[in-house]
Amino acid sequence: MKTIINIDTPLNFKSTLDYFSRSDKEIVDLCNDNVYQRVLVVKDRPLLIIVKSVGTVLKPVLDLYVPGCRSARLLSEVEQKVKRIFSLNQDIRPYYREISGDEVLNKLSKRNYGFKPPVTPSIYEALIWAITGQQMNLSFIYSLKARLVIKCGVKFRYNSRKYYGFPTPKELSSISQDELRDMQFSRRKAEYIIGLTRAVIKGDIDLKGLERMNQEDALEYLMKIKGVGRWTAEYVLLRGMGRWGVIPADDIGIRNAVTHFYKYKKQVSGREVRKRAKAWGEYKGCAAFYLLSAYHQYKEKNANRLRR
DNA sequence: AGCCAGGTTTAAT
DNA sequence: ATTAAACATGGC
DSSP, X not given: OEEEEEOSSOOOHHHHHHHHTSOTTOOSSEEETTEEEEEEEEXXXXXXXXXXXXXXXXXOEEEEEOTTOOOHHHHHHHHHHHHHHTTTTSOSHHHHHHTTTOHHHHHHHHHTTTOOOOOOSOHHHXXXXXXXXXXXXXXXXXXXXXXXXXXXXXXXXXXXXXXXXXXXXXXXXXXXXXXXXXTTOOHHHHHHHHHHHHHHHHXXXXXXXXGGSOHHHHHHHHHTSTXXXXXXXXXXXXXXXXXXXXXXXXXXXHHHHHHHHTTOSSOOOHHHHHHHHGGGGXXXXXXXXXXXXXXXXXXXXXXXXXXX
């Protein structure tokens, strides 16, 4: 089945795809030729979604194709997920007003006009990804993710190509410590992932309930989970729930980006980022994504230059 | 070779 | 209330 999604606020589809394409090891959020593909598990059914942008930044229109889907209800659920992933229900323009006094962000906003922080289909995915991503370099983290996804995620075949979904709690519930170690997760991370997954399955942790909580309560709730510190909780609110008022200020990527664009002489602390982020009000998280995204573009450009 | 990566926990000042 | 060490591996 197929449907068209009309959006009445700006959307830079390409910028979001660029964000998903940061690593060539990415195997869940797939992008090429301005087309986004990903496997979603909706109501226990694995589905491939194919999203194409057929509008403009100012008049965005998305073409959503779900091969094999014959139920209008299911399709409507999928559509909600797509809206979540691309933050279609949030307007980015108030962010531009908020940071209009900041020259650095102003410039980045013009360059990537319409870019919105992407959101994971589930909070669980953001949690597992964040725990996986603690402390290590991005390249290695993407290797870990790929191994986890290939081993535990659903496999989907379409046009003789293989696609993988990010593992659901059920799919991860039977993984053992040793299997995670074999994939080169640290013992600690293996414990965190297993513990979290068990608690979610058992109902001891209610991730859906987080959506109804305010920022402080949600952060507090998440940080009670073993393996979830401040950075992870903040990251999950932003990347996994689209809470634009939150910034994971201790994030090394964000700190590097702030250091670079605000021309500090040495790497700034998370504390310094928080201080600066006060000026970004309820849109700190958006600022973080614009900085990360621009910093990545900058590094890519440098890498290309050095390759010659 | 050694330090730093999308940090957190535990234990010791 | 801060500070240190351990955890794990790859990139530069």
